[in-house]
Amino acid sequence: MNPTASKPTKSSYDAIVIGGGHNGLVCAAYLGRAGKKVLVVEKRPVVGGAAVSEEVVPGFTFSVFSYVVSLFRPHIIRELDLPRHGMQILPMETTYNPVPDDRGLVRWGDAARTRREIERFSPNDASIYPEFGLAMSRLSRFTKNIIDTTAPEPASLHPKELIKLLKLAKQFKDFDGDMRYLNLKLMTMSAVDFLEEWFESEPLLPAMAGSGIIGTFMGVRSPGTAYVLLHHYMGEIDGAYRAWGFAKGGTGQISLACARAAQSFGVEIVTDVGVSSIDIANGRARGIVLDNGDQVSAKTVISSLDPNRTFLKLIPEGQLDSDFTASIRRYKNRGSSGKVNLALDRLPTFAGGREGDHHLRGDVTYAPTIDYIEKAYDEAKYGQFSRNPFLNIVIPSLNDPSVAPPGKHVLSAFVQYAPYNIREGAENWPQQRDAFGEAVIDTIEEFCPDIRDCLIDKQVISPWDIERMIGLTEGNIFQGELSLEQLAFLRPVAGWSRYQTPIDQLWMCGSGTHPGGGVMGAPGELSAKTMLSKKAV
């Protein structure tokens, strides 16, 4: 990325994008590619938002927040030529679930090997596992069509909308009876109920159910979590479903590649300066006001911030009607996750007696039983972080040694639950942070007995920190929960799923819009394409 200044060079642009997260950058790149003069304003000294790599400990590059990629749309990679700008994704080939006093379960790229692993726990599960994968890929193909297009607007009578709905309905109809039924279940059931129709054994069940709760304030037995499961199943790298990967150099490299692509189209990016408000006159956005009081004007203003921040913090009171404001207030953020990043002197020894580190190259999910996750959720319900949390761990340095000095490692632990609203009040997180970090390391110690001996330094991030650092309201990792009532044509709120807002010439392009959270670039791309087709910029 070319160096950035914190002062725009011009006083007026075709479009200003607020926030330099990956969606803001993707949106800007598409607008730049169409010949528009675009300015991106990022509050932090680095771009990336939740998709950022930072050298937090000297020599160790952490993917501070988001740590694995799967949903990033391949066509965006092609259209913006991101590999040329430094984006490279390495596939993760294994999933390891440690189990106390056991070898645990590893699922490998090699199907036969996976079957033999699962057989140790349940021959039945082992034999049905491939069928489950097939059913999920059929379902995700249905959902994939949803995430690659703007959300259908069911209340509209416009022929284009009707055709779109019909198309989806047709696909739905083309599913055979079983599949249709399966899809409906997925939309309404809990992750555990859904999975129990297929599988019977632990640790397979809890390991799989785990993806149903990521980023939500729900338990594995809460209805609706089955859909989140699918959202995570949709991951596709190279057109193959259910494939996750690491970005070389950490997740931030994706954002940097987007930034470089944007710059190559003439987009200007300023960093280290925030937007304090959106300048609105007569119900129409005219530009922005920076933290330092400077004003910059634009034909179109696009916010990549979450709906709460955009509409309740950046827009002067009274500019929006109260119905709309009320629905934004109802929009659920409820942050429930934290992150602990460790700099390690060497690779810790995992209990379970497996040789080598091949099984650690992918992710490590610690959720030995369903009850374990439920208990973790119970504590959160009553305003405490889980003492024994659900952990999703990756050691990216095993695949991409460039993120740590030779022989040393980076361990990233995504932790649930860490409710934003703790009993003591969110503002008391700083006093709880250390204890939270210790609880996580204690839990890691259960399957990595020498973790503390390997520890050089750590970074503990609570949902309160997430909010403070990158502005995600209540630290919700997806700019709003991925629950059914907040998806597709309901995201962020009914009637406003097409990136437009009640304010003329103010648009949205972040994860708070369709198709939602994750490092996928889709909201940024779809919003830019919508604006261009509507000649809004």
Added chain:
Amino acid sequence: MPIESPFHARTSQLCTSMRWKDWAGYFAVCSYEPCHEQEYFAYRHAAGLMDATPLFKYTVSGADAGRLLSRVMTRDITKLRVGRVTYCCWCDDAGKIMDDGTVSRLDDDVYRVTAAEPTLHWLRLNARRYQVAIEDVTTKYGILALQGPLSRGILGHVCGRAVTDLRFFRLTQTTIDRRPVTITRTGYTGDLGYEVWCDSADALPVYDAITEAGQNYRLMPAGLDALDVARVEAGFVMNGVDYHSSNHCLIESRKSTPYELGLGWTVQLDRDPFIGQSKLREEKQRGSQWSFVGLDYDWVAFERLFARHDLPPQTPHGAWRDPLPVFDRTGRQVGQATSGAWSPTLKKNLALASVKRSHAAEGRELLIEATVEFERTRTPVTVSAPMFFDPERKRG
């Protein structure tokens, strides 16, 4: 029956997949793991170590060595300075390509040549008037290709500055574990990388020293399947796949020239006579009939081929090399794609092809044959330069 390379004791232990093939009469690993994917990513993200011993190797020495090689090669080798390597090809009298490879100048009068095919006879045949000694050293040396962005760190660990300062297409003579080696900054992956030559007798200690240093850099042994994907991304032609050596062709139309293969840049015409010169000069003036191009599949159309059968798009699993016809918009055949691969890095479905020059302009839309669910169809591709992936670190 193929023979074992001097690294076989190590590679055979590591090749748990048991996937081998015959490469120029040697056992060569296709992929060490059941699938080549991680090995491909080692080349692009960390480092991969490949046994490249089966390449044919010749030492050409003596007062006229440079002159002989200049006569045989498309390049003026007399201009090659000591310590440098060059890539070139060689042709028959009709200017048709026979093979391609590298020439290294080790000393004033000492050169080394690598080739994909036995070339001793051709070199000797043309050496009659010269004062040279030509030795086939194919079995005398082992070659390890260490390729990938972290290869410099690994070799730096083993041999220090001599290697970390080594520039693109240069060579250095140094030691690894006290054994003499020649290291060239060359390779077939289109990435940062090196090739290490050692005496066959020293093969194992050299292999061990590199693998040990590689431990902290995520070095992986890597096989030919991964290499094949990388070389398609890099747009490198392969003898026997993208073209055929003129002395193996039964019919004229199978032969090609350097210009037709995009290797015109290796042809230095204006100098003392060399084999094929007059024909190549004519071709240069007249213009070639064929061009070597990259083809980039239109993804949306490709996806649609599968959607028609209610299938998700299926990309080729590894690199392919069964040729496919290429057509213009009217359906007339204008060439053939000779190899291709899905690029995991670029997220593009790619092919390398020879097409009529009239249809080779970059950006031109052509059609390529595709078979989906036993149904043969055509799908659009866009012509591009063959070098799809060219990271700065390769030269930097």
